[in-house]
Amino acid sequence: MRRKRKFENPQQFSPHVDEDQFDGELRYGLHVVRAVLEQPATQIIALWLDKSRINKGLQEIADLAHKRDLAPLLVNREDLDILAPGACHQGVIIRCLMQPAFTERGLFTLLANLKAPPFLLILDGVEDPHNLGACLRTAEAAGVHAVIAPKDRAVGLTPVVRKVSSGAAERIPFIEVTNLARLIDQLRTQGLWLVGAVIDEGESLYKIDLHGPLGLVLGAEDRGLRRLTREYCDHLAHIPMYGTVGSLNVSVAAGVCLFEAQRQRIFSLS
Structure with missing residues (x-):
């Protein structure tokens, strides 16, 4: 031995x-x-x-x-x-040695080479490193192909983010973009369905078809989705709430949305 x-x-x-x-x-x-x-x-x-x-x-x-x-x-x-x-x-x-940053061009190359429908998480201005780290960890666990965020007014891959992500930041592509609304529009032309998470608006998350090429879009901790980001989404959805709490932490909301999408995607395959 x-x-x-x-x-x-x-x-x-x-x-x-x-x-x-x-x-x-x-x-x-x-x-x-x-x-x-x-x-x-x-x-x-x-x-x-x-x-x-x-x-x-x-x-x-x-x-x-x-x-x-x-x-x-x-x-x-x-x-x-x-x-x-x-x-x-x-x-x-x-x-x-730092790995080269994933670029927008690299993102579209990744999407073109996927054998499954694309599954993306898009974060519009998350500034808390603990929230971003938790989102990356959840995204990696849910099988997301890449996480996208704006370069400005958002936290990047700091040491705290990497620590909180429990290694997910080293495994999942993280793309920082200059113009998030423009990128969302480009993703739409590639055939992705963009669903924005909001509070008390749109349709229930559980009534929306999430099994195809998908980008789930979540906003910042305090202000949610920015106006232009909302306008570029194909659909707005909310998580049904039954208690007195008015909203969820962005990383918790990301977990609910991602795993509902994953549930639908697995069910559609079976």
């Missing part, structure tokens, strides 16, 4: 490294680092593990690293805190 590989620490660590000598970016957290290591095309520069926190999660990270011929550096927790101040790093930090 193959003996389980243990942590190795062939090098000494100094937290006072001149970071200008490195390219790339720091990412942290068990799920995020695992997702990075599972992407063969991602170039890893360094991997640090908390030597006082040897557990199953960190052992799995070390095993993945060794499969890629990487030697993790075992360091003190204080060293990790210096590398990522204020971060909930869970005892692991990785430095990797």
Whole structure:
């Protein structure tokens, strides 16, 4: 029986490294680092593990690293805190070269090569990194092909977003666009049906056909969909509410909408 590989620490660590000598970016957290290591095309520069926190999660990270011929550096927790101040790093930090950003052209190439009807999540101005991270996690779990958001007045892929997404940000294409309304119009010409989620307007979500080429559009936490975005949607839908709460958090609403669409899509296949 193959003996389980243990942590190795062939090098000494100094937290006072001149970071200008490195390219790339720091990412942290068990799920995020695992997702990075599972992407063969991602170039890893360094991997640090908390030597006082040897557990199953960190052992799995070390095993993945060794499969890629990487030697993790075992360091003190204080060293990790210096590398990522204020971060909930869970005892692991990785430095990797950033992958090229997914572009609008890349999005349409992706859509053209799909073997299933396109399934997109479009977020109109989500500014809270925890909400975006949760939306990405839910989208990846629901089988969404890509998530789209505007570049302006919206949060991008920050370290907090990546951490909250539990690795989904490393797996699902995230496209930031300059003009969201224009892109939605282009998607319509490609045959996608655009459904915007609103409060107390439109038809019930559960009465709308969501099984074909689809883009679900959700708005910002406070103001919902912008006027132009609403006008470019083919249909507006609301989630029926039966309690006294007037609205749902955008990430919760995204989960309800995405999995209702997924339910219909699976049912149509069966």
